[in-house]
Amino acid sequence: MSNPYLIPVHDLMHKAGTLRRIDIEFPAPEALDNSIAGIPQGGQIVIDGRLESVHEGILVSANVSGEANSECSRCLDPLKLDVDVEFQELFAYSLTDEDDLVISDESINLEQVVRDAVVLSLPFQPICSEDCEGLCVDCGMKLQDNPQHVHEAPVDPRWNALKNLME
Template sequence: MSVFEVPVNELTRRPGQMSELNLEITLTSPMGQGAASVPAGEIVELNLRLESVHEGILATGEVDSTAKAECSRCLEPLNLAVEVDFQELFAYSLEQEDDFLVQDEKIDLEQAITDAVVLSLPFKPVCSEDCLGLCSECGMKMAEDPEHVHQ
């Protein structure tokens, strides 16, 4: 069972019904990898609106969390605020291979939320737009001594 599973038994096959939820979930595995990710143990806050429609359950929400990264220029550790909206239809029947499904009157939001979060993370995070990075010869942070030169 996923920590992102949400029961929808009160909404299933009742078009027009709606439910709003606020959840705090502690990640059991990281979201993303590479330059930036939301690590396991981090809290993810979800503000959800679930609506019953003829085809299934429409999940609309906002995800808030914190990603960890390194500046791609100077390698300083960074905490990045993650604030992303998502909307996904969880269908009653599979029409396409990549559809999300309502199963056993539950929806599992994990993949939809992971996709939204990972796509919102920067490919090359920086601590600031004017970060000078590291000296290519000795690795010193150029911000500590912008006049730094080698003879």
């Protein structure tokens, strides 16, 4: 199976100043997530931008977009989050630093840069709305659905202690 992140750049190599647009779309071969939110395997990934031949290699400036699944960190409702993030990376002709990305077999592999850009853009505490009130700590009911509900049960003794202190 071919890797959809692999982009042939033969036409741009050693032609500084040459540009080529990229606009690709494919289902994610693997999920891109931070364990709280993420684009699932098979979720559509769109990469839109340009490749620029520069002296040292190929400079990629692009935007990656997709839709991540998550759940509200307050009420636990499922959520869809729009992912839309830009990245810029140089793929060098030769390795000068071990962190460098290199052109190999006349292609560049965007997988790691796309993964990093997407994962870093994902929230760790997504919420369904700014005023989400979360769940009732006593019964787990979603407070927005039933803001008036009260419990007959006695209040937590710790609250009584606090109330006594305040009086």
